Amino acid sequence: MSGPSFWWIDWSLHGRAMRRETAGRFLLCFMVASYFLAMLLSGGVNRFLSEQYTMTAILRIGVPDGEGVGIAGKVALLPSVREARYRTPEDAWKEFLTTYPGLDSLRRGGKTPLPGYVEVSLRPERMSEKGIADVMSALEPLAQVEKILSGGDVMPGLLRLKHRANIVLWSGFGLVCLVFLVILAMQEKASAARLLPDVSFLADRGTPGERIGARRAVGAFITGGGIVLLAAASSFAFLYFASAGFPFVRIVLGRAQELVDGRFAVPVCLFLLSAAIFQGLASLVGWRAAFPKGR
Amino acid sequence: MIEAFRVGAASRGRPLWEGLTFAVRYGEMWVIAGPPSCGKTLLMQFLRGEKCPDSGDVVVAGESIYRGSPDHHRRFRASCGVVPESLPGEGVKTVTDLFRLSALAAAGLPAAETEGRMEALLSLVGLPGAEGWEISSLSGSERARVALAVELFRSPRYLFLDMLLEKTGKEWADKLGSLLRALAREEKTIIMMERELPDRWKGAKTPPPLSAGPFRLYRLVASSPDRKEEAGDPPSQGGSSLGLTGGRV
Numbered sequence: 001m002s003g004p005s006f007w008w009i010d011w012s013l014h015g016r017a018m019r020r021e022t023a024g025r026f027l028l029c030f031m032v033a034s035y036f037l038a039m040l041l042s043g044g045v046n047r048f049l050s051e052q053y054t055m056t057a058i059l060r061i062g063v064p065d066g067e068g069v070g071i072a073g074k075v076a077l078l079p080s081v082r083e084a085r086y087r088t089p090e091d092a093w094k095e096f097l098t099t100y101p102g103l104d105s106l107r108r109g110g111k112t113p114l115p116g117y118v119e120v121s122l123r124p125e126r127m128s129e130k131g132i133a134d135v136m137s138a139l140e141p142l143a144q145v146e147k148i149l150s151g152g153d154v155m156p157g158l159l160r161l162k163h164r165a166n167i168v169l170w171s172g173f174g175l176v177c178l179v180f181l182v183i184l185a186m187q188e189k190a191s192a193a194r195l196l197p198d199v200s201f202l203a204d205r206g207t208p209g210e211r212i213g214a215r216r217a218v219g220a221f222i223t224g225g226g227i228v229l230l231a232a233a234s235s236f237a238f239l240y241f242a243s244a245g246f247p248f249v250r251i252v253l254g255r256a257q258e259l260v261d262g263r264f265a266v267p268v269c270l271f272l273l274s275a276a277i278f279q280g281l282a283s284l285v286g287w288r289a290a291f292p293k294g295r
Numbered sequence: 296m297i298e299a300f301r302v303g304a305a306s307r308g309r310p311l312w313e314g315l316t317f318a319v320r321y322g323e324m325w326v327i328a329g330p331p332s333c334g335k336t337l338l339m340q341f342l343r344g345e346k347c348p349d350s351g352d353v354v355v356a357g358e359s360i361y362r363g364s365p366d367h368h369r370r371f372r373a374s375c376g377v378v379p380e381s382l383p384g385e386g387v388k389t390v391t392d393l394f395r396l397s398a399l400a401a402a403g404l405p406a407a408e409t410e411g412r413m414e415a416l417l418s419l420v421g422l423p424g425a426e427g428w429e430i431s432s433l434s435g436s437e438r439a440r441v442a443l444a445v446e447l448f449r450s451p452r453y454l455f456l457d458m459l460l461e462k463t464g465k466e467w468a469d470k471l472g473s474l475l476r477a478l479a480r481e482e483k484t485i486i487m488m489e490r491e492l493p494d495r496w497k498g499a500k501t502p503p504p505l506s507a508g509p510f511r512l513y514r515l516v517a518s519s520p521d522r523k524e525e526a527g528d529p530p531s532q533g534g535s536s537l538g539l540t541g542g543r544v
Contacts, residue, residue, distance in 0.1 A: 006402075012395055198396055204345070205400040205449070206373025 006212050007219035010191055013198055021187055022227065029231035029275065032180050035173050036271055037235050040264055042253045044166030046124035049158075050082065051251050053127070055120040055135055056149040061089075061113075063144045068116045071144060075118060080126035080134045089116045115146065124254070129159055181278060188220070188286025196290065213287035217280045224279025228272055296320050296356065297342055297453070297484065303350035304337050311337070312508030313350060319486060321452075324479040324516035326487045326496070333509035335488040336380050339455050342486060343375055344368050373400075376451030378442045380458050390417070390433075391426045393445045401449040409448075416444035419474065421467070439463045443471075447478075454478065456487045468493045479516035 011018050041047070057075075059068055065088050072086035087095075093112040097103065106113055118139075122131050132150055139145050151158065192213075203209050239256035242249045259268070296318055303313030311334040319325055319342075329335050340346040341353055344360040352359050360368050394413045417425050420440035433441060439462035446454065454475075460468055472495070479485050492504075492513050504511035 006399065009399060012399070013392060201396055202400050204372070204377065205375065205397075206369050206371070207400055207402070208369065 005219075006215035007222070009198070009212060009216060009219070010195065011219075014191075014194055017194065018191075021191065022223070025184075025187065025224075025279075026227050026231055028180055028183060029228045030234055032176055032275070033228065033232040033271070034235040034238060035176055037232070037239055037256075037259060037268075038253050039169060039173055040267055041239070041256065041259055043124045043127075044169045045162050046127045046166070047254045048252050049162055050122050050124040050127050053122070053151065055122070055132065055151075057118040057120065057139045057142075057145050058147045058149065059116045059118065059144050060146045061115045063116060065116065067144055068118065071139075071142060072118045075120055075135065075138060078135060078138055080122050080131035081120055082123045083121045085119050087117050087119060089114050092116060127159070127162065129156060181282065184279060184282035185285050185289075188282045189289045190286075191283075192216075192286045192290035199291065209291055213284060213291070216287065217283040220283035221276050221280030225272065225276035228275035228279075232268070232272060297486075298354040299342065299351065300354065301351035302338070302341055302348045302353065304334050304341070305349045306334065306337070310349075312510075315351070315507050315510075317505065317507060317512060319484055320518040321484055322479055322482040322516070322518040323514060324475055324485040324487075326489055326492050326513040326515060327510050328489050328491050328504070328513065329510045331490065335510070336457055338510070339377075339457055339486070339488050343377060343453075343455055344372055371453075374452040375455060376446030376449060376453070377455045378439065378446055378457060378459050388429055388431075389426070390422075390428050390430065390441055393430065393441065394426075394448055397445045397448045412448060413444075416447055417441070419447075420444045421470070436463045436467065440467070452483060454483055454485045456485070458488060458490075460487070460489055460493060465493070468495055472496055476516050485516075 005012075057071070059071070065086070068086040068088065072084040075081055076084040089112045092114040093107065096114060120135055122135070126134075132155065136148055136150060139148055195212075199209055199212060202212060236256060236259060239249075239253065239259070243253060243256045258264075298318040299315055301313070302315040304311040315338070327335060327338065337346070341348045344353065344355075347361045352361060354360070355367075355371050358364070358367050360371050391413070394409070398409055413426060414423070417423055420443055422428075422437060422440060422444070425437075425441065430438070430441075439459055443456070443459065456475075460471065463471060472493075475485050475487075492511075496513075496515065502514060504513045506512075
């Protein structure tokens with residue numbers, strides 16, 4: 001017989017039912033954690049948009065390649081920029097011919113009539129008017145830059161759409177969390193109700209019900225923390241393999257490896273802690289529902 | 296000591312009995328006998344602090360369990376064992392589960408001790424090897440004996456037994472009589488509610504019953520005359536020839 005403790009009273013007295021519930025809770029946590037990690041990684045539609053959208057700084061004809069590389073290097077250091085690549089006039093000509101084959105005759109004297117350019121991709125989380133403006137303000141003063149293509153009038157509308165889509169996606173996450181909490185509370189109420197004869201036995205022998213309820217909540221917090229940690233680790237593994245195996249996932253969500261980046265540490269820890277706290281609270285709520293005050 | 300002062304009960308708007316006064320000292324064993332529906336279980340509930348009497352008071356170690364501090368009431372309840380009229384069995388599946396529940400109530404029995412103790416107690420009530428038996432498969436007598444073993448598991452200072460002999464059957468009267476007397480000699484206070492005192496228990500040394508209301512009160516084991524009651528109603532400690540002490544009482 002294991003050492004008895006009110007923290008694990010459910011496990012100690014109704015182990016089989018608890019195993020079933022824990023499996024269900026793990027699945028729930030896995031779904032919520034997957035949603036959360038996917039949103040964290042992608043920033044909603046930010047990742048997809050940043051993969052599709054590039055700003056182009058067309059350089060003046062005659063700007064040496066060295067200067068073009070230098071400009072790209074400096075732009076890449078801007079906080080909003082994920083990647084900046086310099087394309088030589090020769091690269092630009094090849095791309096032109098790929099798009100419009102048969103126009104070789106435009107090239108005269110071995111010289112390409114096209115200028116080189118710098119292609120700039122923004123970080124998903126900086127996909128905003130401010131992020132674009134930052135890059136524009138860095139490029140515009142440069143004498144070597146002839147023109148900047150940034151989407152023009154379409155961009156503000158697109159960014160507004162992106163903002164709304166993100167609100168919808170985060171609201172979806174909120175809804176999933178709400179459903180998760182409701183299921184948690186129902187599960188906890190059923191667990192507490194299952195303990196009714198046991199609690200009655202214990203209360204009859206001088207153990208205050210409040211003490212059992214509080215200690216169960218501590219147990220639920222610890223167990224819940226373990227479950228959500230395991231579920232988050234499984235979600236990470238799932239995203240890792242999905243992003244490695246399916247390019248579409250990579251484009252929409254990004255690479256799962258990025259989640260180990262330090263900037264995600266705080267939100268991930270907060271998520272794990274909140275999930276554990278909610279499970280502890282749900283235990284108390286379930287207890288109170290099954291054993292109203294004074295009962 | 297448990298003292299009942301002018302305790303009265305009413306049921307369905309009319310008094311069942313009133314003015315019941317008696318005292319049960321440490322290490323005494325009492326059988327409170329009475330006809331069906333006379334309020335034996337109700338009296339037991341009053342004495343255990345489960346239900347406040349309609350009149351009068353119950354005092355344990357000099358403090359009322361109803362008008363005294365909640366902590367005193369809780370400590371008294373924690374030091375009680377009870378085999379109720381309706382036996383446990385709901386919610387738990389096996390005999391071991393019941394012991395587990397009792398261990399939870401004791402909150403502090405070492406895990407290594409519990410196994411051996413459970414086996415010893417089950418053997419004592421004639422159910423060796425019953426640890427894994429399902430509660431639903433037990434007969435009424437077996438259930439009553441398991442319930443007694445489960446209570447003894449925590450080594451309670453006060454033991455309340457409601458219709459135990461009725462449930463276990465006459466065959467068990469002698470064995471249980473010896474066991475309970477031995478417990479009383481170890482300073483456990485035992486109060487039994489029965490319809491009648493078993494004939495076999497009526498010996499030459501048994502004092503005549505006291506009559507109180509509809510009840511006949513038999514004091515089968517008296518406390519040692521030289522036993523001094525301690526002021527603060529301390530928990531029982533020390534070893535036991537039956538090996539039933541320990542835990543939180």
